Amino acid sequence: MGEAALLLFWPALVGYAEAALAYAGETVRPGRPARFAVWGVRLGWLAQTALLAAQAVRADGFPWASWAGSLNLFVWLTVGVYLIWGCRASFRLLGLVIMPLAVALFVVAWAAGGAGDARRSDFGDVFLVFHVGLVLAAFAGFTVAAALAALYLWQERRLKRHAPGVLRLRAPALASLDRLTGRTIAVALPALVLGIGVGFGRLEADGGGFDATMAVTLLAGALYAAYLVLRYEVGWHGRRGAYLALAGFLVVLIVRIGLTPVSHF
Amino acid sequence: MHVVLVGTSHHRAPVELRERLAFGSRLGGELVSRLAGGDGEAVALSTCNRACLYLAHADRDAARGRAVAAFVELAGLTAKELEPALYVKEDAEAAQHLFRVAAGLDSLIPGEAQILGQVRAAWEAAAEEGATSVVLNRLFRQALHVGKRVRTETGIGETPASVSSAAAELAARVFGDLGGKRVLVLGAGKMGELTVLNLVLRGAERPVVANRSLEGAERLAERFGGRAVGLDALDRELERADVVVASTGAEGLVLTADRVAHALRRRRGRSMFFIDIAVPRDLDPAINDLDGCYLYDIDDLERVVKESVAGRREEAVRAEEIVAEETEKFRAWQLALDVVPAIALLRAFAEDVRAGELDRARGWLAALSESERKAVESLTSQIVNKLLHPPTVRMKQAAAAADGVVYAETVRRLFGLGEDER
Numbered sequence: 252m253g254e255a256a257l258l259l260f261w262p263a264l265v266g267y268a269e270a271a272l273a274y275a276g277e278t279v280r281p282g283r284p285a286r287f288a289v290w291g292v293r294l295g296w297l298a299q300t301a302l303l304a305a306q307a308v309r310a311d312g313f314p315w316a317s318w319a320g321s322l323n324l325f326v327w328l329t330v331g332v333y334l335i336w337g338c339r340a341s342f343r344l345l346g347l348v349i350m351p352l353a354v355a356l357f358v359v360a361w362a363a364g365g366a367g368d369a370r371r372s373d374f375g376d377v378f379l380v381f382h383v384g385l386v387l388a389a390f391a392g393f394t395v396a397a398a399l400a401a402l403y404l405w406q407e408r409r410l411k412r413h414a415p416g417v418l419r420l421r422a423p424a425l426a427s428l429d430r431l432t433g434r435t436i437a438v439a440l441p442a443l444v445l446g447i448g449v450g451f452g453r454l455e456a457d458g459g460g461f462d463a464t465m466a467v468t469l470l471a472g473a474l475y476a477a478y479l480v481l482r483y484e485v486g487w488h489g490r491r492g493a494y495l496a497l498a499g500f501l502v503v504l505i506v507r508i509g510l511t512p513v514s515h516f
Numbered sequence: 517m518h519v520v521l522v523g524t525s526h527h528r529a530p531v532e533l534r535e536r537l538a539f540g541s542r543l544g545g546e547l548v549s550r551l552a553g554g555d556g557e558a559v560a561l562s563t564c565n566r567a568c569l570y571l572a573h574a575d576r577d578a579a580r581g582r583a584v585a586a587f588v589e590l591a592g593l594t595a596k597e598l599e600p601a602l603y604v605k606e607d608a609e610a611a612q613h614l615f616r617v618a619a620g621l622d623s624l625i626p627g628e629a630q631i632l633g634q635v636r637a638a639w640e641a642a643a644e645e646g647a648t649s650v651v652l653n654r655l656f657r658q659a660l661h662v663g664k665r666v667r668t669e670t671g672i673g674e675t676p677a678s679v680s681s682a683a684a685e686l687a688a689r690v691f692g693d694l695g696g697k698r699v700l701v702l703g704a705g706k707m708g709e710l711t712v713l714n715l716v717l718r719g720a721e722r723p724v725v726a727n728r729s730l731e732g733a734e735r736l737a738e739r740f741g742g743r744a745v746g747l748d749a750l751d752r753e754l755e756r757a758d759v760v761v762a763s764t765g766a767e768g769l770v771l772t773a774d775r776v777a778h779a780l781r782r783r784r785g786r787s788m789f790f791i792d793i794a795v796p797r798d799l800d801p802a803i804n805d806l807d808g809c810y811l812y813d814i815d816d817l818e819r820v821v822k823e824s825v826a827g828r829r830e831e832a833v834r835a836e837e838i839v840a841e842e843t844e845k846f847r848a849w850q851l852a853l854d855v856v857p858a859i860a861l862l863r864a865f866a867e868d869v870r871a872g873e874l875d876r877a878r879g880w881l882a883a884l885s886e887s888e889r890k891a892v893e894s895l896t897s898q899i900v901n902k903l904l905h906p907p908t909v910r911m912k913q914a915a916a917a918a919d920g921v922v923y924a925e926t927v928r929r930l931f932g933l934g935e936d937e938r
Contacts, residue, residue: 281671282831410689411804413816415823418675418685424692427786486784489808 256309259302260361266295267330267357273352278347279369281420285343292337292346296330299357303327316379319365321387325507328391333398336431341423348398361507378453385446386468388505392439393475396432397500400493403428408491429489432496433482439474447472464506471502517651517853518576519613521610522583522602523561523568526624529601537567537592544638545645551582552647559652561617561638563631565624570614572651580604608690608847611655614892615839615846618663618670626828627672627835632663654849662842669838672831675824679817682824683791684714686817687759690789690810695719699742700757702750702771703764704732707793711761717739724753727764754779761791762798780806793817852915858924859908861933866900 270291276284276418298515303324315324336342407425409417423431447468454461477496481487487495524537539547544560547569549556556573573579587602588595589644605613613622618635620627628797639656642648648656667673676682691697697720701708704727712723722742726749727733733744745753747770754760754775764770780788790811792799797813804811824842874881874896881889907927915921927933 282825406689410686410810413812413819415819416827417689418682418820418824419671419827421671421674422689424688425690427692486786488785489787491785491807 256302256305258464259298263295263298263302264354264357264361265289266293266298267350267354270295270346271315271354272349274344274347277344279421285340285421288346288350289338289343290445292330292350296327296334299323299327313363315383317363317365319360319363321365321383322356322360322363323365324383325359325387325390326353328387328484329353329394329475331398332391332395332435341421341427343423344401344420345395345398348401349395349513352394352398356507362394368377378449381382382446382449382453385442385449389443389446390507391437392442393471393500393503394433395505396435396439396496399432399435400500402494403432403493404490404497407493425489429492432492433463433479436475436478436496440472443472443475467502471499471506474499474502517572517574518579519607519610519651519655519850520571520573520576520579520583521568521605521613522571522580522587523566524601524603525566525568526620528603533591533601534565534567537587538562538564539567539590541641544641547586548642548647549645551586552642552645553582557642557649557652558647559638559642559656561635563634566617568617568804569615570610570652570655572649572655576606607850608843611658611846611850612839612843613673614655614659615662615842616836618659619666619835619839620663621666621832621835621839625677625825626832626891628677629667629673632660632667633878635659635663649775649930651712651850655846656848658842662839663723665842666835666838670831672828672835674725675827677821677825677828678710679793679814679821680710682715682791682817682820683711683761684718686810686812686820687715687720687791688718688790690787691758693719694759696721696757698756699759699761700753701736701742702760702762702798703727703766703794704729704736705763705765705794708761708763709736711763711791711793712736712740715759717760720759723761724757726750726753728766747892751775751779752858755782757788758786759789759791759801761793763793764798765794766798768795770798771800771803773800773806776800776809777806780808789818821934848915851920852912854920855911855915855924858927858933859911862907862927862931863904865931865933866904869895870900 255366268291270288273284273288284446303315306320306323308471315321320450330353333345337349337458339344377430402422403425406422406428452463474495478487478492478499481495524534526534531539539560539562543578544562547560548558551560551569551571556571556579558572559570561568561570567587567590569583571579571583584595584598584602584604588598591598616622618632620629620631623631635656639648639652639660642652676685687697688694694715697715699712699714699715699722701723704725716723721736723740724743724745725737725745726745727732727736728747730744730746733746736742737744750771754771754811760771762770776788776790785808787808787810790799790803790809792811792813795814799811799813801811801813803809874893881892884892911920911923911927914920
């Protein structure tokens with residue numbers, strides 16, 4: 252692993268880990284920890300951005316073609332999507348779900364060599380940028396949607412059980428969480444469809460077989476499409492929608508962690 | 517100048533005595549004019565929990581005497597009878613007390629927001645009477661800053677402190693913005709009215725009031741510009757309502773879970789929030805088990821309020837740190853006041869010397885061009901400022917360490933400042 256990459260990996264990891272701990276602290280003593288957490292996310296994300304830039308410069312091409320490399324990029328995209336909402340006071344608790352996951356995946360990416368010097372891929376850069384970029388962006392969106400759904404279920408449970416401290420912790424309203432989950436999936440799903448389309452286009456041109464990763468990715472797409480239909484057409488608001496979003500995310504996790512999404516191409 | 521506070525509050529005086537010591541805006545205006553006199557400053561703060569007189573005067577004993585006499589007159593008691601109910605605080609201690617009051621730390625419920633407006637009103641009223649000047653203006657301006665800072669930097673005012681506001685806050689935790697949300701009220705009781713008020717203040721639509729007696733329903737509906745219906749229209753209204761507030765005097769359940777489940781089916785899963793503040797309860801507890809329904813009865817709400825107030829007390833610890841920090845700033849500023857006249861005299865003396873010397877050199881200065889003359893003016897000003905900067909800073913530092921008066925007197929003597937006045 253290059254020294255520059257190492258120099259940037261650790262600040263990013265420390266930032267994310269500090270944020271994860273601070274968000275946990277926020278549930279115990281609300282107020283100040285959340286402010287520290289947001290700064291941890293921001294600084295960590297900036298350090299990871301620099302890490303990705305350094306990798307891009309050294310690799311002389313698309314550097315995240317490996318499974319571990321794509322995981323690194325996926326973490327960056329997920330935290331980036333979170334940052335869109337995470338800075339709002341009422342949505343900070345979303346980090347309670349996102350940041351521990353980001354830390355775990357970032358460590359896995361590093362252990363598997365995805366956060367160090369990247370090699371150039373054998374495949375065309377344009378194809379990889381579109382295919383990997385779109386699929387990973389969609390997965391990042393689904394991850395944030397899952398975090399929103401998880402936060403919904405947690406907050407709903409507290410409201411249902413009349414938790415005495417339910418008002419002490421600043422959390423988004425259930426309606427906002429539900430609405431944002433739907434919107435995030437509505438944006439992420441077209442990106443996934445496009446990414447899959449590009450993948451099939453190359454498959455058609457260069458030949459190759461249909462494998463488990465493709466099948467499970469299609470299953471994820473089908474689940475999220477079902478979510479959108481049920482939510483907007485049938486009225487599956489709230490708890491049922493949240494469970495479905497989490498089920499979709501489980502499939503995404505199988506694709507991301509259990510199977511190799513890029514190297515098989 | 518010393519700051520003297522004489523006052524009483526719910527900590528020391530029962531409501532009967534506080535009533536006698538309370539003063540309205542007219543009486544307060546007269547009081548501050550009289551107490552400020554020609555040589556001091558005064559602000560009178562009167563709320564339902566406290567009556568305080570803040571005075572700034574060179575003679576602290578005289579200020580204290582005037583304030584106590586004013587309270588004795590108001591109460592119609594002797595000084596000895598009134599003494600146990602009054603507290604007297606001076607300078608930094610008085611400032612600290614005002615900052616705690618403005619931050620809501622001295623209120624019955626920590627973080628209570630109304631007090632900040634009352635502090636502002638008291639200060640503005642005194643300023644209108646011409647009873648405030650440098651010291652109390654600074655003190656009250658800083659008190660308002662402390663109040664805002666505490667509310668921004670701590671969570672002391674974020675959680676509700678009453679059952680009705682907690683109910684509205686909980687509804688907001690379900691729906692987010694309450695704008696456009698429909699409220700159905702069952703019964704026309706006082707508690708229900710307060711809860712509806714909180715919901716409407718947060719943007720909820722005008723309520724529909726359902727009551728056994730249409731007359732009672734109309735009275736409450738009219739108060740909020742809403743609509744009154746009989747209990748026979750309950751099912752229809754339930755389908756449309758987002759928030760249901762129940763506070764009837766009925767003996768049994770007014771609304772069962774089955775009826776709500778029926779309404780939910782027609783609502784396509786949209787959530788509902790139920791507030792049951794009636795005893796005995798109006799709403800079937802099983803409503804809370806329905807998907808998308810949240811039911812809080814009076815006990816649940818009281819538990820939430822209790823926890824919320826406990827949270828405010830925890831935040832109060834952080835607020836006290838802010839108050840201590842700001843009190844220290846005020847103390848340093850007040851001590852620096854001792855050296856301000858000496859600094860002003862020193863600067864005036866230096867400016868006189870500079871202007872005099874330039875005047876004497878008028879002859880040869882006339883030979884210079886306009887821009888050259890301006891350069892000489894600027895140069896001499898800069899020399900004077902640079903020479904005076906270190907003694908000015910040192911005097912202010914010495915003032916903060918309580919040696920200010922000694923330094924000020926030394927400067928006066930060394931430069932012969934203010935000798936004409938003596």
